[in-house]
Amino acid sequence: MTDAPADGPIDPDVDLHVPAQRFELRRAPWSTLAAVSAGGVLGALARYGLTSAFPYGPGEFPWAVFGINASGCLAIGALMVLITEIRRAHRLVRPFLGVGVLGGFTTFSTYVVDIQRAVEDGAAALALGYLAGTLAAALLAVFAGVRLTRLLARPRHGHRP
Template sequence: MNWLAVACGGAIGACLRYSLALSFASYGFRFPIATFAANMLGCFLMGLGFVFIVEKALLSDVWRHFLLVGMLGAFTTYSTFSVEVLSLLTDHYWKTALAYWLGTAILSVLGAGLGVYVAKQLIS
């Protein structure tokens, strides 16, 4: 059952990620805003889910597999992120690459922390 939950969640997460990419495609940003937004939102939702599902066990473990492992695993895109940073560096956009790399690293942790904080406030 967990495998099916991961697969279904992954399919939904991948479609959501693709939709996000399409929504930003026409703006022509050099900065990979769609990937950045997916990672920030995904980290926030992961923080919420961690508290509700893992810490407080408000949902069954199959929901952890569906939402956290499958859906958010497919929605966030650190593999794409890595290739985009390398591409920016290869194209000599050093400042953009550095801003994207550090911004993602720092804000991802802050997003997860914010998600944990918000979830705990909602529970208490």
């Protein structure tokens, strides 16, 4: 394992050579932690509501968790384009929405537990399908979120106000 050079950036969003960013780094953790925490509560509550509304039993495909992870990845792709390419957002938007809400909403830990339970219940084919299907859906969803957001945000040529 190689370590990053001591003078290299730890966080590409922060340049410690800029005095204002050094100050921001000192005060940011509490507001950032609060934003992530508040967003995480909202995202986790939304996930809990959906998994409660659409329960699944042993040997059944966990459609709720699959849908949560795919839709959350779609939203993450769209959000990152919106706040990095379309419009500069407040510094707490990404921690609140990206890490907090969408991080709390998506649940790849439950995905892994569901795979393990399916294998233990003798549904290895279901587990393998769920493993590959969720991975493919998540990657495609992020890609689709990015591409669709860029497409929808592109200026319309030939359009007259």
